[in-house]
Each structure stands twice: as structure tokens, then as C-alpha cells.
Amino acid sequence: MLAKNNSIVLSKLKYKDYDLIVKCYTQQRGIVTYILRGILKSKKGQAKTVYFQALSQLQIEENFKPNQSLHAIKEVKLGYIYKSLHTNIYKSAIVLFLSEILSNVLREEERNEALYDYLETALQYLDNEEQYANFHLLFLLKLTRYLGFQPENLNKNHAYFNLQSGTFETFDDGIYSISGKNLTLLKQLLGINFDALHTIKISAKQRQEFLNMLLHYFELHLDGFKKPKSLQVLNEVFH
Incomplete structure (x- = not known):
């Protein structure tokens, strides 16, 4: 199910060689854990990891499946841009x-x-x-x-x-x-x-x-x- 969810990043963890697991506190569903497959494989992908700094505020379009523990992110952008x-x-x-x-x-x-x-x-x-x-x-x-x-x-x-x-x-x-x-x-x-x-x-x-x-x-x-x-x-x- 595709849905939009405002999120605050709590932690991130490298998984296997190129994946990233990101734990967020979200507006719609409380704690949600996302997996970003292959994001560390290319320089372009690695550049996207800047979105997932601690306590970043994001707008996430997610592929949420209730029976799964890890959910996919289709699109992400900053919900609020920190100055300092x-x-x-x-x-x-x-x-x-x-x-x-x-x-x-x-x-x-x-x-x-x-x-x-x-x-x-x-x-x-x-x-x-x-x-x-x-x-x-x-x-x-x-x-x-x-x-x-x-x-x-x-x-x-x-x-x-x-x-x-x-x-x-x-x-x-x-x-x-x-x-x-x-x-x-x-x-x-x-x-x-x-x-x-x-x-x-x-x-x-x-x-x-x-x-x-x-x-x-x-x-x-x-x-x-x-x-x-x-x-x-x-x-x-x-x-």
C-alpha cells in the first residue's frame, strides 16, 4: 500500500553490503523501520543518505505492508530543512x-x-x-x-x-x-x-x-x- 508519512529519523544501520535500515518515528504509525536496498551501491545512492541524518524531518512515500517488519521507501524529501x-x-x-x-x-x-x-x-x-x-x-x-x-x-x-x-x-x-x-x-x-x-x-x-x-x-x-x-x-x- 502506497502512502505518505511524515517521519523523524531515529537511527540508521548499514545492512549487508549496500543496504540501509532506517528507524523512524512517524506521524501516522508511530515506529516504522524502513529498508533502503542498494542505496550504498553508487555515489548517487550514497548521496541520498544525507536525508537520513539523526532527527531529520522527512516526508516519505512508503510502500507499507502491515504484516512485514521492514518497509520500502518509494520517494523521500526533507519535510523541514535544518539550518544548524x-x-x-x-x-x-x-x-x-x-x-x-x-x-x-x-x-x-x-x-x-x-x-x-x-x-x-x-x-x-x-x-x-x-x-x-x-x-x-x-x-x-x-x-x-x-x-x-x-x-x-x-x-x-x-x-x-x-x-x-x-x-x-x-x-x-x-x-x-x-x-x-x-x-x-x-x-x-x-x-x-x-x-x-x-x-x-x-x-x-x-x-x-x-x-x-x-x-x-x-x-x-x-x-x-x-x-x-x-x-x-x-x-x-x-x-
Whole structure:
């Protein structure tokens, strides 16, 4: 069945000698994996691989067959042309990190337009923004809403936040309770949108500590979640 599907590239993998397997999050069907047969066989084909850079936004005409795990692409073009996401070294580090996270946590093969719209809008914001050092923190925090474990936004005046329950509490509940700077930053981020990120001023050390806390939060709520290998690169770039 030929159909058009807006897609965001999550990962790509060389298969055999000349094929490419591309995993995308799509507007119409959630996770879809495509196979591009022979694309690496010629220089012309290899040139087309530029479409499949991490988190590229594409318009794909696909040959979708419901009973198959790999689907064919008849035609592809850019749905949105990034100005800086793949050329700015700092943004590229964020892209590498987020694409690895998304490839890990997005698994549903069903439509979720609200999630797709969030990814599309957030990435376009990052592409156009000049102050973005904390972007990935808010991106991951907002992503929890679509994954089903968003921190509750009540009782924000309480002195602790429980990573396991996702709630603010009045008491220290042990290893899952956070307080101090991480708690303060969590409360700040829960109350803002991307256009207010420039108001958040933190050090590189605090950024790393908060990110580690966020990743631990993901580990507690998502079976099989693993810290991305690109975390070290991200930390080095923003050190």
C-alpha cells in the first residue's frame, strides 16, 4: 500500500553490503523501520543518505505492508530543512544524545500525533535557538508526559521529590528522594516552556548532575532503559 508519512529519523544501520535500515518515528504509525536496498551501491545512492541524518524531518512515500517488519521507501524529501542542527557541533551533540534516547524509549507501532507534533516542534525550536545549553533537560522532562510518567505538578512547595513515585513529598524517603539544587531546578523547569529556557542559569556541573538524575528517573520508569553511550560526548562538549 502506497502512502505518505511524515517521519523523524531515529537511527540508521548499514545492512549487508549496500543496504540501509532506517528507524523512524512517524506521524501516522508511530515506529516504522524502513529498508533502503542498494542505496550504498553508487555515489548517487550514497548521496541520498544525507536525508537520513539523526532527527531529520522527512516526508516519505512508503510502500507499507502491515504484516512485514521492514518497509520500502518509494520517494523521500526533507519535510523541514535544518539550518544548524547538523552543522553546529554543540547542537549535533544534543541531536546524537536525543536520537539515542528516543530510539530507546519510543517503541509503539501506533499513531500518536501529539507526541509527533511535540518532537517536530521542539526540534525546530532547537534549530533556530541561540541559547540551548539546557534544551535537552527540558526536552526530556516534557517527554515524560508522553511516556506516561510525568512528574506531578502539585505540592511543588514540598521539600522533596520522590523519583520512584514521581511526586513531591514533605519527607526524605531515602535513596529516591531529591532535594537541594536538583529539586530547585526541577521545580523551575516544570513551570516553563522552551521560550523561557534562557532564564535558567546553571553551571556545567549542575547541568550534568541534573541530567544524571533525569536519566535515573527514566531508568526507574522504563523497563530496559539504558544510559546512552553518547552521554559522555554530550558532557564533554558542554563542560
